[in-house]
Amino acid sequence: MKYLEDFQAGQVFRFRTAPMSKESIMGFAREWDPQQLHLDEEYATKIHGGLIASGFQTLLEVFKPIMTEMMTTMANIGGMGFDNFRWLKPVHPDEPLDVELIVNAITPSRSKPDRGILQYTIEARNPDGELVFTTQSMAMMKRKPALSEPGPTS
Amino acid sequence: MKYLEDFQAGQVFRFRTAPMSKESIMGFAREWDPQQLHLDEEYATKIHGGLIASGFQTLLEVFKPIMTEMMTTMANIGGMGFDNFRWLKPVHPDEPLDVELIVNAITPSRSKPDRGILQYTIEARNPDGELVFTTQSMAMMKRKPALSEPGPTS
Numbered sequence: 001m002k003y004l005e006d007f008q009a010g011q012v013f014r015f016r017t018a019p020m021s022k023e024s025i026m027g028f029a030r031e032w033d034p035q036q037l038h039l040d041e042e043y044a045t046k047i048h049g050g051l052i053a054s055g056f057q058t059l060l061e062v063f064k065p066i067m068t069e070m071m072t073t074m075a076n077i078g079g080m081g082f083d084n085f086r087w088l089k090p091v092h093p094d095e096p097l098d099v100e101l102i103v104n105a106i107t108p109s110r111s112k113p114d115r116g117i118l119q120y121t122i123e124a125r126n127p128d129g130e131l132v133f134t135t136q137s138m139a140m141m142k143r144k145p146a147l148s149e150p151g152p153t154s
Numbered sequence: 155m156k157y158l159e160d161f162q163a164g165q166v167f168r169f170r171t172a173p174m175s176k177e178s179i180m181g182f183a184r185e186w187d188p189q190q191l192h193l194d195e196e197y198a199t200k201i202h203g204g205l206i207a208s209g210f211q212t213l214l215e216v217f218k219p220i221m222t223e224m225m226t227t228m229a230n231i232g233g234m235g236f237d238n239f240r241w242l243k244p245v246h247p248d249e250p251l252d253v254e255l256i257v258n259a260i261t262p263s264r265s266k267p268d269r270g271i272l273q274y275t276i277e278a279r280n281p282d283g284e285l286v287f288t289t290q291s292m293a294m295m296k297r298k299p300a301l302s303e304p305g306p307t308s
Contacts, residue, residue, distance in 0.1 A: 032214050032217070032218055032221065033217070033218075033221045033225075034221065034222055034226055035221065035225055035226055035230060036226075037230070037232065047231060048232075052232075055232075055233045056213070056214055056217065059210070059213075060186050060210055063186070063187070063210065064186055064187075067186065067187045067188065067189065068188055071187075071189055072188055072189055072190075076189060076191070077201060078191065078202075078206075078209070078241070078244065079209045079241060080240065080241060081238075081239045081240035081241055081289075082236055082239040082289075083237065083238065083239070084235075084237065085235045085236040085237070085239055086234065086235035087232070087233060087234060087235055090232065135235075135236075
């Protein structure tokens with residue numbers, strides 16, 4: 001299990017998303033985001049040159065490898081939110097995205113000695129190297145148990 | 155179809171989410187966000203007093219009625235992103251959320267006369283009236299066709 005102290009500013013973790021097929025884009029859209037942009041290829045082509053994925057699906061696909069490969073081994077108390085969350089370019093079918101998670105800061109809590117905040121930036125690029133999605137995020141994590149207990153001299 | 159000019163600052167639109175069952179929370183988590191907080195009731199109870207939904211699922215459930223009931227009738231070019239996106243409190247099983255979408259501003263584009271930006275705030279409250287999720291968001295929308303075409307005197 002990884003704790004807050006196991007991370008440091010400047011670390012970069014790399015992931016790759018599973019590309020979304022047309023069927024997957026339309027299926028997701030029917031359930032969560034039934035806009036024509038994600039369901040009607042002719043309409044979407046006029047505006048964006050082709051069918052585009054729901055931004056919600058792009059978000060989930062970007063985070064899926066992060067959650068599955070990384071967060072499940074972290075002492076995570078909970079995600080806190082996002083800042084400067086931007087869908088910069090449409091994501092089309094069959095485009096895998098290269099994702100970087102860059103650690104910006106780890107900040108122990110002042111009021112609760114058992115926890116602290118991990119701040120990080122996400123950048124997702126399409127096969128042409130274009131940045132299609134970026135955000136900053138924060139997760140509340142546990143500190144190493146030994147460090148949050150009173151030491152022998154305290 | 156609603157265009158940018160059909161909205162004005164101060165408008166409030168209200169929605170209600172479908173409550174998430176334990177099964178739905180675990181099913182979503184297995185696909186997208188397999189953290190113990192969303193899959194292991196005993197573990198989650200120690201930290202949060204019970205199983206909690208993935209924040210990604212809360213986001214999707216909050217936006218589902220907005221996308222389905224509102225955005226599908228809007229001339230939406232695409233969502234742009236979020237600012238100050240915060241999961242403020244955990245969401246537990248079987249809690250429907252009351253959602254308000256508050257229009258903050260509509261801003262016609264200076265460079266592209268056929269479009270503009272709709273800015274809005276989302277607030278989602280649990281059955282106890284506690285704010286559990288909030289964000290600001292922006293969508294790029296089309297302007298009314300008549301207003302973006304040259305007039306007879308131009």
